[in-house]
Amino acid sequence: xxxxxxxxKFKGQDYDALKKECKEKGTLFIDPEFPPDDRSLFYxxxxxxxxxxxxxxxxxxxxxxxVEGASxxxxxxxxxxxxxxxxxxxxxxxxxxxxxxxxxxAAGQEWDDQKPENYQGIFRFMFWxxxxxxxxxxxxxxxxxxxxxxxxxxxxxxxxxxxxxxxAYAKFFGCYESLDGGDLNEALEDFTGGxxxxxxxxxxxxxxxxxxxxxxxxxxxxxxxxxxxxxxxxPAESAQEMEASTDMGLVKGHAYGVTxxxxxxxxxxxxxxxxxxRPKLAMVRLRNPWGQCEWKGAFSDGSPEWDKIDKNDQKKIxxxxxxxxxxxxxxxxxxxxxxxxxxxxxxxxxxxxxTKTWNEGLHHGAWKKPNRAGGCLNNRDTFLNNPQYAFDITxxxxxxxxxxxxKSTRTKEGSTNETMGFTIFKVEINRRYRIHDLSHHEKLVxxxxxxxxxxxxxxxxxxxxxxxxxxxxxxxIESEFLIRIYTDSAxxxxxxxxxxxxxxxxxCFSSEPVMVTHIKIIGAHGLEKQxxxxxxxxxxxxxxxxxxxxxxxxxxxxxPNWNQSALFYRKKPLGxxxxxxxxxxxxxxxxxxxxxxxxxxxECSHSIQEVGLIGRKKEQGAPRPGKVRVEITQSxxxxxx
Numbered sequence: 167x168x169x170x171x172x173x174x175k176f177k178g179q180d181y182d183a184l185k186k187e188c189k190e191k192g193t194l195f196i197d198p199e200f201p202p203d204d205r206s207l208f209y210x211x212x213x214x215x216x217x218x219x220x221x222x223x224x225x226x227x228x229x230x231x232x233v234e235g236a237s238x239x240x241x242x243x244x245x246x247x248x249x250x251x252x253x254x255x256x257x258x259x260x261x262x263x264x265x266x267x268x269x270x271x272a273a274g275q276e277w278d279d280q281k282p283e284n285y286q287g288i289f290r291f292m293f294w295x296x297x298x299x300x301x302x303x304x305x306x307x308x309x310x311x312x313x314x315x316x317x318x319x320x321x322x323x324x325x326x327x328x329x330x331x332x333x334a335y336a337k338f339f340g341c342y343e344s345l346d347g348g349d350l351n352e353a354l355e356d357f358t359g360g361x362x363x364x365x366x367x368x369x370x371x372x373x374x375x376x377x378x379x380x381x382x383x384x385x386x387x388x389x390x391x392x393x394x395x396x397x398x399x400x401p402a403e404s405a406q407e408m409e410a411s412t413d414m415g416l417v418k419g420h421a422y423g424v425t426x427x428x429x430x431x432x433x434x435x436x437x438x439x440x441x442x443x444r445p446k447l448a449m450v451r452l453r454n455p456w457g458q459c460e461w462k463g464a465f466s467d468g469s470p471e472w473d474k475i476d477k478n479d480q481k482k483i484x485x486x487x488x489x490x491x492x493x494x495x496x497x498x499x500x501x502x503x504x505x506x507x508x509x510x511x512x513x514x515x516x517x518x519x520x521t522k523t524w525n526e527g528l529h530h531g532a533w534k535k536p537n538r539a540g541g542c543l544n545n546r547d548t549f550l551n552n553p554q555y556a557f558d559i560t561x562x563x564x565x566x567x568x569x570x571x572x573k574s575t576r577t578k579e580g581s582t583n584e585t586m587g588f589t590i591f592k593v594e595i596n597r598r599y600r601i602h603d604l605s606h607h608e609k610l611v612x613x614x615x616x617x618x619x620x621x622x623x624x625x626x627x628x629x630x631x632x633x634x635x636x637x638x639x640x641x642x643i644e645s646e647f648l649i650r651i652y653t654d655s656a657x658x659x660x661x662x663x664x665x666x667x668x669x670x671x672x673x674c675f676s677s678e679p680v681m682v683t684h685i686k687i688i689g690a691h692g693l694e695k696q697x698x699x700x701x702x703x704x705x706x707x708x709x710x711x712x713x714x715x716x717x718x719x720x721x722x723x724x725x726p727n728w729n730q731s732a733l734f735y736r737k738k739p740l741g742x743x744x745x746x747x748x749x750x751x752x753x754x755x756x757x758x759x760x761x762x763x764x765x766x767x768x769e770c771s772h773s774i775q776e777v778g779l780i781g782r783k784k785e786q787g788a789p790r791p792g793k794v795r796v797e798i799t800q801s802x803x804x805x806x807x
Contacts, residue, residue, distance in 0.1 A: 194287035202307035244317035253421035254353035291334035294359035354510035363622040396424035415460035426451035431476035448497035524652035527659020541641030571620035585639040587615035679735035694791035739767035760790030
């Protein structure tokens with residue numbers, strides 16, 4: 167199946183069908199859904215006077231979609247406060263495999279003087295939104311004043327890919343004015359389908375602590391090598407600060423594209439082994455989408471610091487500054503002067519690749535009243551009335567990614583974002599139904615809560631099952647969202663829509679559960695191997711009414727601490743007891759270490775017990791060394807845990 171076989175057609179418009187129709191009629195396409203008039207420009211009437219609409223062939227004699235390919239130098243900002251989108255477009259232009267998705271079949275859309283009959287004045291672009299690619303069709307009328315493009319333009323007068331891309335994005339959100347102010351990370355996600363994150367450098371200590379700065383440089387370098395898209399900014403703290411320049415020539419409230427992260431060699435000692443021990447300098451290349459280079463610090467244009475850089479490195483990676491808005495600075499200065507870095511990761515889920523792959527879990531959800539809009543943890547009584555999602559971590563310890571995005575819209579008042587976030591809990595190994603009581607579950611982590619379109623978190627967890635609870639900050643807020651999770655291995659991601667087991671329609675004669683039991687295996691002590699050779703790798707198996715749950719193994723100990731739980735919905739609590747077996751994990755054959763049988767069917771809450779072990783088969787009832795410590799909660803109310 168091809169990339170665009172299942173794409174959504176924006177406004178129901180199909181590029182191939184519309185182009186064919188225009189070709190048969192001998193006409194140029196005029197888009198009725200985004201007409202070349204003031205309705206496509208602004209929500210606010212009379213905001214910009216003297217605007218006309220012209221096709222590229224009316225602006226220049228020899229229009230091209232691309233002139234010598236795409237580069238970050240092709241994109242310059244016009245009379246619109248969308249530097250966030252301009253910077254994103256600059257980032258996009260660095261990687262052909264990305265803009266080939268956003269601008270599909272670029273060669274087929276190019277102006278061809280040899281085949282003028284193929285020109286119908288129609289173009290298409292692809293944007294990723296909430297789990298699917300969307301095809302956006304436009305005509306090539308562009309807004310001009312006195313024959314000059316009003317908004318994004320290229321340094322090459324006859325290159326139009328960036329202007330047409332901006333128009334398609336404006337159509338996607340309603341009009342050009344809807345792009346006046348925004349978040350660069352949003353555009354990067356729309357270009358890639360990736361997951362974005364913002365690093366608050368002033369809170370990370372990278373400006374003052376060299377060790378943390380080195381770690382952050384290594385992360386940025388790693389992400390750049392993985393073809394992630396990056397930006398940097400200095401947030402404005404007031405309306406007066408917007409687009410104000412600092413003493414070093416950097417603009418506040420302005421998005422810069424990060425186009426290179428490199429260690430470069432300095433001019434150093436000479437000799438046979440000098441190539442291996444020359445000192446290095448961590449550096450970053452940025453691009454100002456306004457097309458002007460204002461940086462006034464070290465390594466600014468013409469500064470003497472350039473003489474410190476190895477001449478071969480200067481030639482190899484182009485350590486020069488032109489008038490195209492690109493400039494270099496040391497990573498130390500970067501961390502000193504910039505406050506935020508945005509990174510959009512291209513998440514690879516393909517099995518047919520040599521690069522790192524992720525296992526994806528994805529679900530379209532919604533906060534809805536009355537029982538799925540509970541607010542954040544501050545709303546203790548209603549928090550669990552939110553959507554819940556279970557997933558597994560199967561590695562010993564694993565870093566994973568969670569990305570929550572709300573399905574907001576852009577209007578003349580700006581983005582309609584709710585304040586949102588999510589919380590992750592470690593739950594029972596075998597949980598299949600919704601959480602009803604937080605007292606039995608350990609909180610792994612909570613994200614920040616903010617009114618942005620998306621929230622990203624990259625936590626680390628040990629092996630086990632977890633539940634994510636996405637929520638708005640306040641309760642009773644209704645909104646739609648998309649949640650995605652990426653793990654190293656299969657994660658069994660699942661939306662938990664049931665509160666308790668449901669009776670099967672095909673087995674109406676089966677009995678229903680009458681009790682729920684939560685049992686936590688805290689640990690054991692005094693265990694003994696049969697061969698008395700010392701340490702063991704013990705694990706526990708919990709059995710109840712045909713279901714068996716196994717804990718992880720604790721390495722080289724006879725006093726294991728598991729702290730893992732299981733949950734059982736019991737139909738016969740009196741006739742089918744719970745059994746706990748302790749085993750030693752061996753390479754050839756696991757060794758039985760003892761068991762305990764729990765007969766009680768009484769209701770209880772957080773009852774902690776330390777019990778002895780007995781043998782099995784011929785040793786039935788004979789005591790075994792060691793004791794097991796457990797915590798048990800039992801209730802006849804199935805939705806109590």
